[in-house]
Amino acid sequence: MALITFTNKGIYCKQGDFYIDPWKPLNLAVTTHGHADHVKWGNNAYLCHTLTKPVLDQRLGEGLKIETLPYDKEISINGVKISFFPAGHVIGSSQVRLEYKGEVCVISGDYKTENDGISTPFEPVKCHTFVSESTFGLPIYKWQPQETVFERIKDWISGNHDNNKTSVLIAYSLGKAQRLINGLAGYSDIYVHNSIANLNERFIAAGVNLPETHRITADIKKETLQRGIVIVPPALAEGRWIKNLNHAATGICSGWMQVRAGRRWRSADAGFAMSDHADWPGLLSAIKATEAEKVYVTHGYTATFSKYLNEIGIASEEVKTQYGNDEEDEKLEEVA
Numbered sequence: 071m072a073l074i075t076f077t078n079k080g081i082y083c084k085q086g087d088f089y090i091d092p093w094k095p096l097n098l099a100v101t102t103h104g105h106a107d108h109v110k111w112g113n114n115a116y117l118c119h120t121l122t123k124p125v126l127d128q129r130l131g132e133g134l135k136i137e138t139l140p141y142d143k144e145i146s147i148n149g150v151k152i153s154f155f156p157a158g159h160v161i162g163s164s165q166v167r168l169e170y171k172g173e174v175c176v177i178s179g180d181y182k183t184e185n186d187g188i189s190t191p192f193e194p195v196k197c198h199t200f201v202s203e204s205t206f207g208l209p210i211y212k213w214q215p216q217e218t219v220f221e222r223i224k225d226w227i228s229g230n231h232d233n234n235k236t237s238v239l240i241a242y243s244l245g246k247a248q249r250l251i252n253g254l255a256g257y258s259d260i261y262v263h264n265s266i267a268n269l270n271e272r273f274i275a276a277g278v279n280l281p282e283t284h285r286i287t288a289d290i291k292k293e294t295l296q297r298g299i300v301i302v303p304p305a306l307a308e309g310r311w312i313k314n315l316n317h318a319a320t321g322i323c324s325g326w327m328q329v330r331a332g333r334r335w336r337s338a339d340a341g342f343a344m345s346d347h348a349d350w351p352g353l354l355s356a357i358k359a360t361e362a363e364k365v366y367v368t369h370g371y372t373a374t375f376s377k378y379l380n381e382i383g384i385a386s387e388e389v390k391t392q393y394g395n396d397e398e399d400e401k402l403e404e405v406a
Contacts, residue, residue, distance in 0.1 A: 073150075073168050073175040073199065076366070076389050081177060081201065085170045086150035088117075090177045093392040100152065102179025103163035104129060104244060107369075107394035117145075119154050121162030124272035125244060141190065157181040158192030159346050160245035161273060167195055175199040176360065182345065183352035184216060188252045188280075189245075192348075194359030201366045202357055203393070205347040206325055207375030213325070213349045219342055220253045226321055226340050227258065227299060235317040236296045240338070243269055243303045245346045246323055248280065250301055255281035259298035262286065266301060292316045307338070325349075357384065369393040 080092030095112030104125030325345030
């Protein structure tokens, strides 16, 4: 019997009687990470990685029944062994490994294979069945090394400074913002929106070593921001707040900036192809490393990617879910 089935409520493990990243409120939600398309309010209980709990506390509210599990531990629910392995997507993100009577299934959630220097690096897990995302499941998506992207960002910031412009980076408050903070630390003072500052405080309290940043407050002077780096969530990209800054230049950090049309998104001044998802080579290398007999492909370019896997001899099937694309959904998020 298969370990998982895809239902109208989410990915269900019948043997354990729990769901992984359900999109409707249920009894137990085994949670891969804290992005809004993978974790919903209203479940009776949650099981997540230790460093995902601060995100749930911040976004869903205190007082929820949340059990945590580090990467090196295992628990059993109704005879199903559950363990978490690093997904490399954001801080605390996890692949969920299920084992029952010798059958192993891994639900990856969202993942990336490049070590971003702040999330625990992705670790391939051998299994019989693997559930993979395909957000950037087209050959056109191939990321440059992170250090190359950061050099481009620094050059852009330096040019803005020489022209008396305020450098504003648009980045999702969970994941992308922390990567930027870590990669730009020491280059200039970094000022962050409340939604980012709140999450940073949660992570620091949980033991994550994040570089120092400054919370943007109502009384902060425009001239002060102009001398530093400003990071805000996408919901502010076209807001009056940025327009009121001193000669603001905006740079969007997103995988969609890989293609030319993406760079015109919102008429930004610059686009940097930085993604928290695996690119085409990353997806293929991760899947091959699992040695899975069957791969289920979810959210993204599911039809194209699944077809290609079948063509190269990896049995694959496209699956419809309600998981979104956080790099696109982030446009609507202002507070965390």
